[in-house]
Amino acid sequence: MTDGFHIVVCGSLVPDPIQTLEPVPGGDRPALKNEAMLPSVLDPWAGHALYEAAHLAAKTPGSKVWLVSLGPKAQLQQLMMRVAQKVPFELVALDGPASGFTDSFEVAVALAQAIEGIDGLDRSRLLLFGGCASASRDAGVTVQMVGERLGIHDQFLAVDELKVEDGGSIRVLERVEGGRYLASVCEGAPLVAAWATGSLPEPPNSPQVGMQNMRTIMPALAKAGPATLGGEGTTWLTAEVPQQRRETRVVKDSSADEIAQEIVTWIKG
Amino acid sequence: MDKILFLAHTEADGTLPKAAYEALTAAKNLAGDLQGATLVAGLIGADVAQVADTLTGIERVLGVSGPEFAVSRYSSDVAAAAALVSTSDATIIVAPATPRFCRALPGAAARLDGRIETQVTAISAEGDAVEAERWFYRQRIVAKFSRSQRPWFLLTSPGAFEPASAEAGKATLEAVSVDLPAKLRTKVTGIEAATTEAQTIRPDADILLVAGAGWNKKQKDGATHVNDASSLVLGFLELARASLGSTKSLVDQGAEGAEVMSFMSHLNQVGQTGSTPRHRKGLATCCHGEEPHVVGWRFVSERRAINLDETCGWAQGKADVLYVADAFEVMAKVNELLAADA
Numbered sequence: 001m002t003d004g005f006h007i008v009v010c011g012s013l014v015p016d017p018i019q020t021l022e023p024v025p026g027g028d029r030p031a032l033k034n035e036a037m038l039p040s041v042l043d044p045w046a047g048h049a050l051y052e053a054a055h056l057a058a059k060t061p062g063s064k065v066w067l068v069s070l071g072p073k074a075q076l077q078q079l080m081m082r083v084a085q086k087v088p089f090e091l092v093a094l095d096g097p098a099s100g101f102t103d104s105f106e107v108a109v110a111l112a113q114a115i116e117g118i119d120g121l122d123r124s125r126l127l128l129f130g131g132c133a134s135a136s137r138d139a140g141v142t143v144q145m146v147g148e149r150l151g152i153h154d155q156f157l158a159v160d161e162l163k164v165e166d167g168g169s170i171r172v173l174e175r176v177e178g179g180r181y182l183a184s185v186c187e188g189a190p191l192v193a194a195w196a197t198g199s200l201p202e203p204p205n206s207p208q209v210g211m212q213n214m215r216t217i218m219p220a221l222a223k224a225g226p227a228t229l230g231g232e233g234t235t236w237l238t239a240e241v242p243q244q245r246r247e248t249r250v251v252k253d254s255s256a257d258e259i260a261q262e263i264v265t266w267i268k269g
Numbered sequence: 270m271d272k273i274l275f276l277a278h279t280e281a282d283g284t285l286p287k288a289a290y291e292a293l294t295a296a297k298n299l300a301g302d303l304q305g306a307t308l309v310a311g312l313i314g315a316d317v318a319q320v321a322d323t324l325t326g327i328e329r330v331l332g333v334s335g336p337e338f339a340v341s342r343y344s345s346d347v348a349a350a351a352a353l354v355s356t357s358d359a360t361i362i363v364a365p366a367t368p369r370f371c372r373a374l375p376g377a378a379a380r381l382d383g384r385i386e387t388q389v390t391a392i393s394a395e396g397d398a399v400e401a402e403r404w405f406y407r408q409r410i411v412a413k414f415s416r417s418q419r420p421w422f423l424l425t426s427p428g429a430f431e432p433a434s435a436e437a438g439k440a441t442l443e444a445v446s447v448d449l450p451a452k453l454r455t456k457v458t459g460i461e462a463a464t465t466e467a468q469t470i471r472p473d474a475d476i477l478l479v480a481g482a483g484w485n486k487k488q489k490d491g492a493t494h495v496n497d498a499s500s501l502v503l504g505f506l507e508l509a510r511a512s513l514g515s516t517k518s519l520v521d522q523g524a525e526g527a528e529v530m531s532f533m534s535h536l537n538q539v540g541q542t543g544s545t546p547r548h549r550k551g552l553a554t555c556c557h558g559e560e561p562h563v564v565g566w567r568f569v570s571e572r573r574a575i576n577l578d579e580t581c582g583w584a585q586g587k588a589d590v591l592y593v594a595d596a597f598e599v600m601a602k603v604n605e606l607l608a609a610d611a
Contacts, residue, residue, distance in 0.1 A: 014406075015406070017407075017541045021406050021409050021410060023410050023412075030410075030412065044541065044542040045542060100405040100406050100410075101405065101412070103384070104375075104384075104385070105378070105379070105383075105384050105385075105418075108379060135406065135407050135541060135542075136405070136406055137405060138388075138404065138405055138406060138407055138408075139385075139386065139387050139388070139403075140371055140375075140387055140388075141371075141375035141378070141385050141387060142375075144343075144372065144373075144375035144376045144379070145375050145376065145378065145379040145385075147376065148347070148375070148376040148379040148380055149379055153343065153344040153347070153376075153450075153454075154343060154344060154454050154455045155343035155344075155372060155373075155376065156343070156372070157368065157371060157372035158368065160535070160536075173461065174368070174372075175368065175463075175536060176341075176368045176369075176460070177367070177368060177472055178468075178470055178471070178472055179463050179468065179469065179470025179534075179536045179537070180460050180461065180462055180463060181460065181461045181462075181463055182341060182368070182457065182459075182460060182461075183457070183458045183459055183460070183461050184342070184455050184456065184457045184458060185455070185456050185458055186454055186455045186456075187454040187455075188454075192343075196535070197535040197538070197542065201521075233384075233416050233417040233418045234414055234415070234416050234417075235398075235414060235415045235416075235417075236412065236413075236414045237400060237412075237413040237414055237415065238411075238412060238413045239405075239410055239411075239412040239413075240410065240411060240412075241409065241410055241411075242411055245586045245587075246572070246586055246587060246588065246589055247589075248584065248585050248586055248587070248588050248589065248590070248591050249589065249590045249591070250579060250585075250590075250591045250593065251590060251591065251592045251593065251594075252579055252592075252593035252594075254592070254594070256594060256595070256598035256599045256601075256602050257602055259575075259592045259594050259599050259602075260599050260600075260602030260603040260605075260606055261602075261606065263552070263573065263592075263599070263603050264603055264606045264607060264610070266550070266571075266573065267476060267509055267550070267552075267607075268610075
């Protein structure tokens with residue numbers, strides 16, 4: 001059995017997926033046109049990690065969840081207005097760019113330092129969660145680098161299931177090629193789990209949870225320290241949206257038989 | 270002057286995956302284009318002697334082997350990779366973006382104070398600089414860049430490079446020893462199927478069928494026909510040996526309690542929070558959004574769609590052909606023709 005987990009979830013904001021993204025030249029790195037104005041959402045896979053963390057904490061007495069977010073303070077505040085009503089957590093905020101063009105190494109350094117500074121965090125009980133990739137940098141490397149910097153050498157990527165077994169060991173299913181899972185059993189915390197979708201739906205909004213979270217969110221945002229993400233050593237050569245417009249041939253007023261024949265010919269071609 | 274390490278791991282059967290030979294192409298091309306560069310190979314697996322013999326064109330082949338390295342596990346893989354990079358003094362590491370390496374190599378890069386990119390789609394040399402290209406924002410923006418930090422890990426996206434041919438001969442394999450903890454805390458217990466239903470994900474299939482939420486919606490008669498939809502989709506997968514992708518909205522219907530195709534899971538999902546598979550052909554059915562047509566289709570070269578909406582803004586301009594028709598009727602006929610030809 002366990003005395004409960006200390007679950008730290010790394011996750012921040014990304015542009016709402018329905019937004020059109022256009023890269024423009026920035027200072028140290030490319031930027032997005034109207035980046036500060038783009039509506040943003042909690043990074044989808046990090047969101048799954050947060051919901052899984054809260055679910056695990058709720059059924060494991062003595063557990064606690066922290067959300068460590070690096071992003072522009074004003075945008076983080078807007079994001080928290082929506083996320084805070086989902087599940088209970090304590091925010092640890094870092095003020096800095098949430099751009100996909102930031103350096104994963106520098107982000108990992110900043111996140112690891114922030115986690116090391118969490119008051120009362122018992123690293124022997126630590127489960128470090130995050131998304132298996134962000135919808136911005138989309139590299140799928142940051143959580144592992146944070147884990148490595150924290151000295152956690154049991155790590156799992158693209159996790160869809162994490163179960164605490166009798167005796168405290170933890171069984172993990174990770175996505176691998178061909179729509180299959182790699183099954184592993186870890187002796188217990190500490191470990192890193194970079195989540196895929198998991199199995200939980202997005203929780204409904206709870207005003208009570210929101211009020212409880214906001215008591216710690218606003219002070220956390222107020223004291224958010226700056227994260228240094230200079231991108232030193234990186235030279236950006238191009239960043240563009242490829243021209244992918246195709247000349248679409250529209251086939252209408254054809255019978256199902258005719259269309260099917262054409263598709264089968266194409267498949268066999 | 271850069272030293273390039275081609276890094277690969279063996280599969281359960283002791284061979285190298287196809288993605289490794291693709292990374293080998295990238296590594297060899299870079300070594301040829303980058304002035305003064307040298308190429309070394311590093312292998313990880315239970316027994317790497319056999320696959321070392323397929324790399325006889327590379328002067329130096331290093332290997333980490335033993336039963337602990339037979340399985341995909343962070344703690345043993347990160348130690349092995351770090352040891353191979355250190356022994357070879359490599360500054361550039363080219364490796365396939367397999368799930369095993371995507372899990373372990375970021376940690377190796379952090380351990381060695383290096384940098385890492387995954388899903389790299391192009392690597393080139395410009396003077397003495399190495400340039401990498403990959404996609405950002407879920408396949409919406411492509412960028413090219415270089416870094417001065419070393420070691421720099423470049424994990425090549427499967428399907429982005431032509432696989433190199435396996436060579437034949439007898440390589441001289443240098444064994445590299447790795448210090449592992451006395452006890453490894455993680456035990457790999459095996460591979461499991463994602464569902465008890467039919468296997469619908471086939472990464473090597475020539476064609477990807479993307480099923481959208483329209484399959485589960487009310488049809489002309491005002492009723493849903495999920496069983497019929499399931500039969501049509503499964504029938505096509507079997508007859509065309511196709512792989513199945515899904516939109517998020519279709520997968521989410523299951524979580525919301527609606528009647529859904531029982532074999533469909535989040536693993537089928539393509540797009541923003543799903544995969545971006547590489548197949549030569551893609552056929553989208555009953556899809557009406559950006560996800561399948563832009564993000565999920567990014568690396569599908571021949572694209573067709575069946576859609577009732579002629580004006581669908583996401584099929585228009587993204588598909589080569591848009592069939593304005595009822596997917597139930599068309600796919601039934603397609604399956605009939607494929608079955609007759611089988």
